[in-house]
Amino acid sequence: MPYRSDDRLELALRASNEGIWDWNLVSDEIHYSGRILRFFGRRREEMPNLFRAVELVHEADRDLFVTRIEAILKIGGEDLLAMEPRIRVANGSGEWNWFRIRGVVVRDAEGHAIRVAGSMINITPRKLVEQELLEERHLMRLLIDNVPLNIYFKDRESKFKLVNKSMAKWNGFGSPEDVVGKSDQDLFSEDHANEALRDERKILESGEPILGYVEKETTAAGGEAWVLTTKMPLIDRIGAIIGTFGVSSDVTELVRTQQSLAEAAAALQRRNDEMEEELALAREVQQALLPHDYPTVPAGAGRGRLKFGHRYIPISGLAGDFFEVFPIGEHCAGLFICDVMGHGVRSALIVSMLRGLAERIHHLAEDPGEFLGQLNSGLSAILTEAEMTMFATAFLAVIDLENGELRYASAGHPAPIMRSSEGEAGVLPMGGRGKGTALGLFPDATYESQTLKLSMLKQLMLFTDGIIEVENQDGEAFLQNRLVQAVSEEECSGVDQLLDRVLDRVLAFTESQRFDDDVCLLAVEIGED
Secondary structure, rough: OOOOOOHHHHHHHHHHEEEEEEEEEEOOOEEEHHHHHHHHOOOOHHHHOOOOOOHHHHHHHHHHHHHHHHHHHHOOOOOEEEEEEEEOOOOOOOEEEEEEEEEEEOOOEEEEOOEEEEEEEOOOHHHHHHHHHHHHHHHHHHHHHHHOOEEEEEOOOOOOEEEEHHHHHHHOOOOOOHHOOHHHHEEHHHHHHHHHHHHHHHHHHHOOEEEEEEEEEEEOOOEEEEEEEEEEEEOOOOOOOOEEEEEEEEHHHHHHHHHHHHHHHHHHHHHHHHHHHHHHHHHHHHHOOOOOOOOOOOOOOOOOOOOEEEEEEOOOOOOOOOEEEEEEOOOOOEEEEEEOOOOOHHHHHHHHHHHHHHHHHHHHHOHHHHHHHHHHHHHHHHHHHOOOOOOOEEEEEEEOOOOEEEEEEEEEOOEEEEEEEOOOEEEEEOOOOOOOOEEOOOOOOOOEEEEEEEOOOEEEEEEHHHEEEEEEEOOEEEEHHHHHHHHOOOOOOOHHHHHHHHHHHHHHHOOOOOOOOOOEEEEEEEEOO
């Protein structure tokens, strides 16, 4: 049996979950299908005319609802009705549901609406999803418009589909919409635009992002800036690449700071190179001033009775330690050793001053105490004039072969190690006021000369404190007593062997196998007549 047209309509409505309504405007009666009654949870006799009962329409939708009804009811008005209001349903909770309402108007010959018929369906689930999507879209837009980054999306033709406010402002546009449809060629110089286009085509072809690189942006007007950029493929829901998107941040100040620092570093390096050249020259001068030939004592002898040797180990380019060996008359020799506080340029300057002062008063060296007193007076005057606080320790030993005695004096310096003719080693005795006062501290300081018979002496070793202040792994210093032990071992054949053995013993003791301060050793051996 064939279906009637109204049967087909019913089947279609069931399939679409829609209900139908028919409003007779002449009698003002309205008919609802059963599905609509179920939408509202009402019996037929309880169901009001929704198009008259506007109080059931949500306040936010009410004005539009009334306007649409008025538009179809007026003479010659609209013939189609379409709206999606929220209407209160009678399910006990009084909740609001969205309904999609569609209708067609039937008019008489004069244009009066006499009947309106249409369909209605509950679209609440769809509307709720739309609301969630709108909220998510709002939050996403709120985020991208307020982060301090330039964000953009492009199609496969590298034209902007969406940009955030920061991106629009960065490129001089009033709103993000002003940038949509444009490309980099509209914003930047040709070189920069072409480079960006190459990057984006590479991403479209490979699907690989370009992450975190710094690029220079040049605007069409010639402005320049540096940005940290990340570009990625824009992929749709089915995995197809439909464009690119990117994030960039302004790092112009950082780049300019780095460039300034690089320029400053280069200038500093040039200055440092110049200083290194000057320091190298100063080192060469300082090394040149060290004794390379020892005096022959007694003068005129084929081979002198005194054999000298030294070891000089500065830990920096310019040392604060120095020594001299000089003749005093025909039968005497002076051994002078000095240790200036610290090391480096300031100490090297004091060394130069002391060298000059010592050279001027060599004639006073027969009396070591007088020599140190004059040296202290001169250094103190220089330091006072220069308003500097520095000091130096010093020791002068004078070997007098004619009178057979050793005369010596100390200005705060460690006492030398002596080895007697019997092979015993010990510290050179310091009577009276002992070590004395360091040079440069008290202008009026005096120094006492001591005397020892040469017959009691075979070898004498002067040293600076860098040799005895080294420490082992337990933090224990080498100290003078171990230095005495190193000298007192089996007799060495000459001062060079003695000095090498002492250095070997000290370095074997240290944890670092190196010295932390300048080291100077000066030795003399007294031969037979």
